[in-house]
Amino acid sequence: MSAEELNEPNLNNTPNSEDTLFSDTKAVSGLYQDWFLDYASYVILERAVPALEDGLKPVQRRLLHALYQMDDGRFHKVANVIGQTMQYHPHGDASIEEALVNMGQKDLMIDTQGNWGDPRTGDGAAAARYIEAKLSKFALDVSFNADITEWQLSYDGRKREPIHLPVKFPLLLHQGVEGIAVGLATKVLPHNFCELLEGAIALLKGESVQIYPDFATGGSIDVSNYNDGLRGGKVKVRATIEELDKKTLVIRDLPYGITTGALVESILKANEKGKIKIKQVVDNTAKDVELQIKLAPNISPSVTIDALYAFTDCETSISPNACVISDDKPLFLGVCEMLRLSTEHTRELLRQELEIKLQDLREAWHFASLEKIFIEKRIYRQIEECETWESVLETIKKGLSKYVVPPSEKPRSNDSRLRLLRDITEEDLVRLTEIKIKRISKYDSFKADENMKALEAEMENIRHHLANLTAYTIAYFKNLLKKYGKGRERRTKIKGFDTIAVQQVAAINQKLYVDRKNGFIGYGLKKDEWVCDCSDIDDIIVFRKDCRFLVTRIAEKTYVGKDIVHVAVWKKNDERTVYNMMYAAPELGKNFAKRFAVTAITRNSEYDLAIGTTKPKLLYFTANPNGESEIVNVQLTPESSAKIKTFDFSFGEMAIKGRQSQGNLVSKYAIRKVVQKEVGKSTLGGRNIWVDEVSGKLNTEERGKFLGNFNTGDSVLLLYKDGSYELSDFDLNRRFPMENLLVIEKFNPDTVLSCIYWHGERKAYYVKRFKIETSTLGQRFVFISEEPKSALALVSTAAVPQVQYHYNRGAKNSPDESDTVRLDSFIEVKGWKSLGNKLSLYKVVKINELESLEIPESEEIAAVGEMQQPETGEELLPHTEAADKDAAATPPPAADKKKAFKVGESVEWDIDSSEQGSLFQNTELKAGIKAQFRSA
Numbered sequence: 001m002s003a004e005e006l007n008e009p010n011l012n013n014t015p016n017s018e019d020t021l022f023s024d025t026k027a028v029s030g031l032y033q034d035w036f037l038d039y040a041s042y043v044i045l046e047r048a049v050p051a052l053e054d055g056l057k058p059v060q061r062r063l064l065h066a067l068y069q070m071d072d073g074r075f076h077k078v079a080n081v082i083g084q085t086m087q088y089h090p091h092g093d094a095s096i097e098e099a100l101v102n103m104g105q106k107d108l109m110i111d112t113q114g115n116w117g118d119p120r121t122g123d124g125a126a127a128a129r130y131i132e133a134k135l136s137k138f139a140l141d142v143s144f145n146a147d148i149t150e151w152q153l154s155y156d157g158r159k160r161e162p163i164h165l166p167v168k169f170p171l172l173l174h175q176g177v178e179g180i181a182v183g184l185a186t187k188v189l190p191h192n193f194c195e196l197l198e199g200a201i202a203l204l205k206g207e208s209v210q211i212y213p214d215f216a217t218g219g220s221i222d223v224s225n226y227n228d229g230l231r232g233g234k235v236k237v238r239a240t241i242e243e244l245d246k247k248t249l250v251i252r253d254l255p256y257g258i259t260t261g262a263l264v265e266s267i268l269k270a271n272e273k274g275k276i277k278i279k280q281v282v283d284n285t286a287k288d289v290e291l292q293i294k295l296a297p298n299i300s301p302s303v304t305i306d307a308l309y310a311f312t313d314c315e316t317s318i319s320p321n322a323c324v325i326s327d328d329k330p331l332f333l334g335v336c337e338m339l340r341l342s343t344e345h346t347r348e349l350l351r352q353e354l355e356i357k358l359q360d361l362r363e364a365w366h367f368a369s370l371e372k373i374f375i376e377k378r379i380y381r382q383i384e385e386c387e388t389w390e391s392v393l394e395t396i397k398k399g400l401s402k403y404v405v406p407p408s409e410k411p412r413s414n415d416s417r418l419r420l421l422r423d424i425t426e427e428d429l430v431r432l433t434e435i436k437i438k439r440i441s442k443y444d445s446f447k448a449d450e451n452m453k454a455l456e457a458e459m460e461n462i463r464h465h466l467a468n469l470t471a472y473t474i475a476y477f478k479n480l481l482k483k484y485g486k487g488r489e490r491r492t493k494i495k496g497f498d499t500i501a502v503q504q505v506a507a508i509n510q511k512l513y514v515d516r517k518n519g520f521i522g523y524g525l526k527k528d529e530w531v532c533d534c535s536d537i538d539d540i541i542v543f544r545k546d547c548r549f550l551v552t553r554i555a556e557k558t559y560v561g562k563d564i565v566h567v568a569v570w571k572k573n574d575e576r577t578v579y580n581m582m583y584a585a586p587e588l589g590k591n592f593a594k595r596f597a598v599t600a601i602t603r604n605s606e607y608d609l610a611i612g613t614t615k616p617k618l619l620y621f622t623a624n625p626n627g628e629s630e631i632v633n634v635q636l637t638p639e640s641s642a643k644i645k646t647f648d649f650s651f652g653e654m655a656i657k658g659r660q661s662q663g664n665l666v667s668k669y670a671i672r673k674v675v676q677k678e679v680g681k682s683t684l685g686g687r688n689i690w691v692d693e694v695s696g697k698l699n700t701e702e703r704g705k706f707l708g709n710f711n712t713g714d715s716v717l718l719l720y721k722d723g724s725y726e727l728s729d730f731d732l733n734r735r736f737p738m739e740n741l742l743v744i745e746k747f748n749p750d751t752v753l754s755c756i757y758w759h760g761e762r763k764a765y766y767v768k769r770f771k772i773e774t775s776t777l778g779q780r781f782v783f784i785s786e787e788p789k790s791a792l793a794l795v796s797t798a799a800v801p802q803v804q805y806h807y808n809r810g811a812k813n814s815p816d817e818s819d820t821v822r823l824d825s826f827i828e829v830k831g832w833k834s835l836g837n838k839l840s841l842y843k844v845v846k847i848n849e850l851e852s853l854e855i856p857e858s859e860e861i862a863a864v865g866e867m868q869q870p871e872t873g874e875e876l877l878p879h880t881e882a883a884d885k886d887a888a889a890t891p892p893p894a895a896d897k898k899k900a901f902k903v904g905e906s907v908e909w910d911i912d913s914s915e916q917g918s919l920f921q922n923t924e925l926k927a928g929i930k931a932q933f934r935s936a
Contacts, residue, residue: 055172
């Protein structure tokens with residue numbers, strides 16, 4: 001047939017041989033569409049995305065199955081494991097080895113031996129022929145049971161492989177998973193082992209649960225936008241950065257997915273770009289991660305920590321996308337829903353295991369009953385004369401029927417026969433004939449009865465578990481938690497991260513210059529006027545004589561307009577910097593003054609400050625970083641008709657308004673000159689400052705604990721757990737270690753600190769009260785004994801601190817006693833280096849701080865509790881000259897003012913015998929007071 005005939009249309013619309021020949025032919029585009037869908041489905045289902053039922057990808061499932069088939073309690077060469085797995089997995093040895101190493105590094109399902117690499121450093125595992133693996137005890141406990149496993153043929157039809165493993169644990173949520181398929185991806189972050197089991201238990205109890213990621217690399221995580229692990233959520237993870245000293249920072253934990261090598265590289269790149277200033281990074285990682293960062297001179301450690309988070313991989317964001325396979329379809333589920341489904345699946349698997357075990361026990365009891373009757377009733381002797389196999393079976397069945405009642409037979413009245421759990425089958429009769437004579441001759445009826453009772457008890461126990469399946473599942477999870485939970489506590493701390501303004505923490509790595517006449521700014525104009533040091537990501541604000549301004553990003557050279565009057569670094573939301581401006585509006589014949597702040601702008605857009613006039617003339621302009629007031633002298637032109645041609649104008653009396661306001665009228669007459677006369681105090685006052693109790697950063701956004709209103713000269717008081725104090729400025733870039741602090745508040749020089757501490761050498765608790773005498777900022781001073789094992793027990797800044805302490809007199813079997821003491825009455829205020837007074841003569845076992853009291857000044861202060869005066873005046877800390885001077889200037893307590901005690905109190909002193917008379921003369925003893933003196 002010719003080509004023309006083939007192309008000729010069939011006008012009669014009747015089938016012909018050619019139509020039949022090409023009826024199943026598809027276009028290439030159709031083939032591509034079907035093949036692509038088949039390929040995409042295969043990759044999604046068989047390679048990249050894990051199944052919901054067991055939380056495993058196919059390669060992982062086949063690996064575990066192969067290891068189970070090989071399991072003999074000993075380690076196997078990984079190369080051998082890979083070879084065995086290739087019987088089930090058709091995608092080559094590389095993918096199998098990668099999956100095996102990944103699972104081995106997670107230290108849960110597989111026990112490893114040899115060099116398996118380190119995910120913290122990025123080091124790979126040794127060759128497969130050198131390393132070994134076997135299933136862990138945990139994997140053997142929770143992942144395998146052939147009786148409840150569904151099977152399918154392997155790819156070549158020679159082997160059986162599991163469709164899903166019966167995993168009785170939320171394995172997917174613990175190990176996490178990441179996979180990229182065709183048109184689909186999944187990313188489930190790893191969660192904590194113990195928290196998953198505790199969450200499963202809570203779900204079974206009907207409680208609500210919320211779980212968050214936990215990483216083996218430690219660090220910290222902000223989960224405020226986790227979104228239950230669904231697409232659209234995001235978590236921020238940070239390395240743990242510690243301040244070793246003022247010149248060194250140490251990183252001990254890594255963000256998830258970041259290696260030490262990648263982190264060091266990102267830090268060095270940030271240093272090269274000038275974002276941070278460091279001297280070197282030293283990688284001391286061995287068993288534990290340790291990266292030491294040596295700072296450049298005069299660089300703040302706190303600001304550098306923020307800069308590391310802002311410009312390096314010390315902080316990264318992770319976007320989860322929880323997707324799993326269920327019923328051969330991809331399904332997007334939150335992690336809490338995954339945990340719920342996994343918990344229900346575990347309960348169902350446990351139910352199946354119990355039912356199978358119960359059935360096995362029923363079978364064992366059934367045959368044991370038949371065997372007992374067959375032997376004890378000597379039915380085996382009745383078959384000796386039988387000539388055929390059928391007669392043998394019939395004789396046994398007939399003999400048994402005299403003693404047992406199967407369920408299919410209705411029992412007679414007063415029937416004492418044993419009731420079976422099922423009917424007797426031919427298989428049962430055959431098994432009875434297979435009993436050996438040796439077993440019959442040694443048959444022990446008592447042991448048989450005991451065995452049947454044990455089977456009955458076990459069956460009853462399983463029936464109880466089935467009737468209370470939820471409680472049984474809870475007990476199962478608790479057993480896993482007890483058996484395998486030790487050492488698997490949370491490693492990643494959950495915190496709320498503060499937002500770091502990169503402009504505030506960027507290193508000062510550029511110099512800003514300005515060409516005022518020609519209108520250029522930038523760090524490349526080194527022959528022009530220097531303005532200030534800045535960073536290469538700062539924004540620059542520029543004001544011109546035409547009463548216009550703009551904000552632009554710093555560059556090497558930027559044209560911003562001629563006749564520049566002011567240029568500086570601009571900070572977003574800066575309400576403290578106030579601009580004072582006076583300008584003339586010729587069209588209106590008036591002169592205006594205005595005060596304004598620039599808190600928000602659109603970068604590179606010009607803004608007009610002289611509203612209502614097209615040709616303004618700038619008369620006066622200043623920028624005041626703390627809203628300072630100003631008084632200027634205004635001089636009018638000689639030609640003006642004003643009677644007073646010179647007068648003062650105060651900007652401090654004006655309100656701070658928006659930049660678009662016209663301002664206040666200064667004069668209707670032409671102004672010749674404006675001269676600054678006086679700069680006053682800030683009109684904005686102090687700033688209210690809070691401290692974020694999570695991040696430890698100061699802020700003005702009312703986040704965290706309110707510290708107070710701070711003005712010039714104020715400072716922050718920090719009291720540390722190790723018994724030291726520090727005074728700090730209120731720089732908003734400072735980060736305080738909240739986990740090491742007991743007190744953080746605004747410093748008041750009149751505040752008295754009261755503390756109780758354990759003296760390591762004298763083995764006793766001491767009380768002292770003192771004021772802060774130092775003024776150095778940023779330096780810590782130890783106010784307790786520096787002897788080894790000395791420790792701070794309590795510190796308070798309350799005016800009238802009150803504590804309760806429990807003590808034991810030391811006698812055999814003597815009970816603990818308690819007493820309450822006001823520290824302000826217990827000891828006077830002394831120097832901060834003083835030793836203080838003993839809290840008690842007896843062994844103190846517990847100290848509790850009580851609510852402080854509000855006592856009127858006129859109230860007589862009485863001694864409360866069990867007081868003890870020092871031996872000879874106040875004891876001093878050793879080896880401190882300043883403390884010795886304080887002691888020399890302090891009179892002994894015996895010569896102090898008269899003490900008043902309450903009626904009914906017992907007072908004991910340990911004093912020198914020579915001081916008794918002096919003490920009596922200076923002490924008012926009211927009626928009813930018992931005073932006992934013991935000579936020292």
